[in-house]
Amino acid sequence: xxxxxxxxxxxxxxxxxxxxxxxxxxxxxxxxxxxxxxxxxxxxxxxxxxxxxxxxxxxxxxxxxxxxxxxxxxxxxxxxxxxxxxxxxxxxxxxxxxxxxxxxxxxxxxxxxxxxxxxxxxxxxxxxxxxxxxxxxxxxxxxxxxxxxxxxxxxxxxxxxxxxxxxxxxxxxxxxxxxxxxxxxxxxxxxxxxxxxxxxxxxxxxxxxxxxxxxxxxxxxxxxxxxxxxxxxxxxxxxxxxxxxxxxxxxxxxxxxxxxxxxxxxxxxxxxxxxxxxxxxxxxxxxxxxxxxxxxxxxxxxxxxxxxxxxxxxxxxxxxxxxxxxxxxxxxxxxxx
Numbered sequence: 094x095x096x097x098x099x100x101x102x103x104x105x106x107x108x109x110x111x112x113x114x115x116x117x118x119x120x121x122x123x124x125x126x127x128x129x130x131x132x133x134x135x136x137x138x139x140x141x142x143x144x145x146x147x148x149x150x151x152x153x154x155x156x157x158x159x160x161x162x163x164x165x166x167x168x169x170x171x172x173x174x175x176x177x178x179x180x181x182x183x184x185x186x187x188x189x190x191x192x193x194x195x196x197x198x199x200x201x202x203x204x205x206x207x208x209x210x211x212x213x214x215x216x217x218x219x220x221x222x223x224x225x226x227x228x229x230x231x232x233x234x235x236x237x238x239x240x241x242x243x244x245x246x247x248x249x250x251x252x253x254x255x256x257x258x259x260x261x262x263x264x265x266x267x268x269x270x271x272x273x274x275x276x277x278x279x280x281x282x283x284x285x286x287x288x289x290x291x292x293x294x295x296x297x298x299x300x301x302x303x304x305x306x307x308x309x310x311x312x313x314x315x316x317x318x319x320x321x322x323x324x325x326x327x328x329x330x331x332x333x334x335x336x337x338x339x340x341x342x343x344x345x346x347x348x349x350x351x352x353x354x355x356x357x358x359x360x361x362x363x364x365x366x367x368x369x370x371x372x373x374x375x376x377x378x379x380x381x382x383x384x385x386x387x388x389x390x391x392x393x394x395x396x397x398x399x400x401x402x403x404x405x406x407x408x409x410x411x412x413x414x415x416x417x418x419x420x421x422x423x424x425x426x427x428x429x430x
Contacts, residue, residue, distance in 0.1 A: 100177025113157035130172035233405035252319035259326030263289030276301030341386035346416035356406035388412040
C-alpha cells in the first residue's frame with residue numbers, strides 16, 4: 094500500500110524536478126548522492142566527465158531543488174536536498190532504477206574505489222594524531238562504558254532528526270544510527286570531517302551527513318532536531334555557554350540535549366599540549382548554563398575513571414526543551430477521542 098508522503102511539491106516544482114532528473118547523467122548523479130555526499134572531483138572521477146560538464150548538471154539539479162551545495166574550506170560538497178519532498182522523490186526514482194544497469198553498476202564500483210581512497214587518507218590522518226587521542230583516553234573510564242551510558246540516557250525511542258555538534262570522527266552518529274531517521278554532524282575541522290565521512294561510509298550509514306560549520310553559530314534553522322549531542326567538545330571552547338545556547342536554539346519543543354564532558358580536574362598538561370581551554374565542568378556550572386539556555390536539566394551522571402589520582406571523571410548531562418508540544422498534543426487527543 095502506498096505510504097502518504099511527508100513532503101509535497103507544487104505541480105510546477107514537481108515538473109521542474111522531473112525534467113532535471115530526466116537525463117541519464119543527472120539520474121546517475123542522484124543515485125550516487127543517495128549514498129552520500131560527494132565533491133565535483135569525486136563525481137568527475139566516477140562518471141568520467143569533465144568538471145564543467147559535471148558542474149552544469151549539478152547546477153540544474155540544484156535549481157530544481159533536488160541537491161544542495163555546501164562549501165567546506167576550499168572544497169564544495171554536494172548532497173541531496175534536506176527537504177522531505179526532494180528526498181522522497183529521489184528515493185522513488187533511485188529505487189525503480191535497475192541496480193544491474195551497466196552504467197549504474199559501473200558507477201557503484203567507482204564510488205567504492207573513491208571511498209577506499211578517502212578511507213586511506215583518513216587512516217593516515219588518524220595515525221598521525223593517534224598518540225594524542227590514546228593519551229587522553231587512557232586517563233578516563235573506558236569509551237565503551239561512556240557510550241553505554243549515553244545509550245541508556247537517551248533510551249530506545251526513535252526520532253526524526255539527530256544533531257552531533259563537534260562530530261569529530263563521526264562516532265556519535267554511528268553510535269545512534271539506529272535511533273534517527275536523519276543525522277547531521279557539524280565540525281570546524283575539514284580533516285576530521287574527512288575521517289567522519291570515511292567512517293560513516295565504511296559503516297554503511299547513508300542517512301547521516303557531516304558539514305563544515307561553526308559550532309558557536311550553527312548553519313542550521315531553529316527547532317530542527319529532536320536530539321542534540323555535544324560529546325567531549327565544550328572543554329575546547331572559550332565560551333561553552335554560547336555553544337549550549339546554539340544547541341538549544343536548534344532543538345524542537347520537547348527535544349533533548351545530551352552533553353558529555355569532563356568533571357573538574359587539575360591536569361594542566363591537557364591545556365598545554367592538547368588545546369583544552371577548560372579543565373572540566375562542575376555540576377552547578379553546567380546546570381546554570383543549561384537553565385540559562387532555556388532548557389530543563391533532567392539527569393546528571395558521573396562515570397569515575399579507575400586507577401586512582403589523576404584519573405578523569407566523565408559526566409553526562411541530559412536536558413530537555415520544556416516548551417509544550419501543543420499541536421502534537423491536540424492531534425493525539427483528536428486521534429484518541
